[in-house]
Amino acid sequence: MANLEELRGKIAAIREEIRKETANLQDSKAVYELKKSFLDKSGRIGQLMRYMKDVDPSQRAEFGKNVNALKDWALEHFNSMDEEMRRREVQAQYEREKIDITMPSHRRTAGNLHPVTQVRNQLIDIFSGMGFEIFEGTEVENDYYNFTALNTPKDHPARDMQDTFYLSPDFVLRTQTSAAQIHVMENEKPPIKILSPGKVFRSDDDATHSPMFSQMEGLVVDKGITLGDLQGMLDVFVKKVFGDETRTRLRPSFFPFTEPSVEVDVSCFECGGKGCNFCKHTGWIEILGAGIVNRKVLENCGVDPDVYSGLAFGIGIERVAMLKYGINNIKQLFESDLRVLEQINDK
Ligand SMILES: [Zn+2]
Structure with missing residues (x-):
């Protein structure tokens, strides 16, 4: 039998891990990859459900609630990270493509008839x-x-x-x-x-x-x-x-x-x-x-x-x-x- 306290510890650890890893991400693609590794069926959070059978039946509902709470939190966390990254990326693109309208233009010479x-x-x-x-x-x-x-x-x-x-x-x-x-x-x-x-x-x-x-x-x-x-x-x-x-x-x-x-x-x-x-x-x-x-x-x-x-x-x-x-x-x-x-x- 798995101890519910022990499993709660695992849940807390995963939450901490997500916080830590997302702190260093640089772009929306990395956010997407990390999100997959936690939230896909075979991801770290999905895998927590494997412990369900080891949990005392009277505590299974409680454990399920805890896992779902983690899932909801993770989803929201990743989504807001994603939003932030995209905002930064668009901003960077604007910076890159910025046109200095005060710069003198190249003069184009007009052609003339032969x-x-x-x-x-x-x-x-x-x-x-x-x-x-x-x-x-x-x-x-x-x-x-x-x-x-x-x-x-x-x-x-x-x-x-x-x-x-x-x-x-x-x-x-x-x-x-x-x-x-x-x-x-x-x-x-x-x-x-x-x-x-x-x-x-x-x-x-x-x-x-x-x-x-x-x-x-x-x-x-x-x-x-x-x-x-x-x-x-x-x-x-x-x-x-x-x-x-x-x-x-x-x-x-x-x-x-x-x-x-x-x-x-x-x-x-x-x-x-x-x-x-x-x-x-x-x-x-x-x-x-x-x-x-x-x-x-x-x-x-x-x-x-x-x-x-x-x-x-x-x-x-x-x-x-x-x-x-x-x-x-x-x-x-x-x-x-x-x-x-x-x-x-x-x-
Ligand atoms: Zn002459």
Whole structure:
């Protein structure tokens, strides 16, 4: 027979043990583990019930009451420990994640549009203001639209394999945005006034040429269109891009799809036309090619050349960007060097 006094001693010892052990716990996980070791069925308190059979039957109820009291006390003790630990843990987390709102922030540098995109947008803006509509053609063209319809005969040097990327005998990567003219004239009746920006491709590679570059083609077809209209539009364009002092001049040139054809020069915006290194001491800088649309091209598209005439111009967007921002190697426009790109931000 177990003595009830003796068992009460065990109960008191367990209570003392719980007090002692919980005093040193550091976190809620440790509280949980310790709680299990005392309160699980096989835990130290649960095990006390094993003594029940050894207790004098008249004292069993008393012993059971004592064990239950210990259990209730232990449960409450562990729960309040747990609560305290969690409160401390949350507090510690707040401390860890505290943000000092008085600290200066890191400055984030905002990106800006690529110089070629900036120029492209500016050109679109200028010509839209003159009533041009945007028509984007396709980068893959067939031989007919890229050459034949533009009055570029089979034996023309521009069709040489050296200059053109052929995808197949019939298909090419367009060498000029002029191809878009044909699509528009085939599908629309004059008056036509379109601007066609896009990438073009030529197997050409040096400081001022890249195998891929961007052009912007302008086409106007209506009754009575002359070179005077062309020069008027281009005057507006160069003044807006290079400054109000800038003048234009036309020089005779040759393109198969225009007749007459002209190269358009602008007065040097570095020296104002006096002559400097930038303009190779001529006072002028070549900026684009243009002309009056060749009668044959109009005919090819079903437009009567005796009723209508047209003007066309092709602007190299990288060329304008290089002139405008003083870039002397076209590669700088494709290398994505932030030191260069960061300096060019008109907006
Ligand atoms: Zn100059």
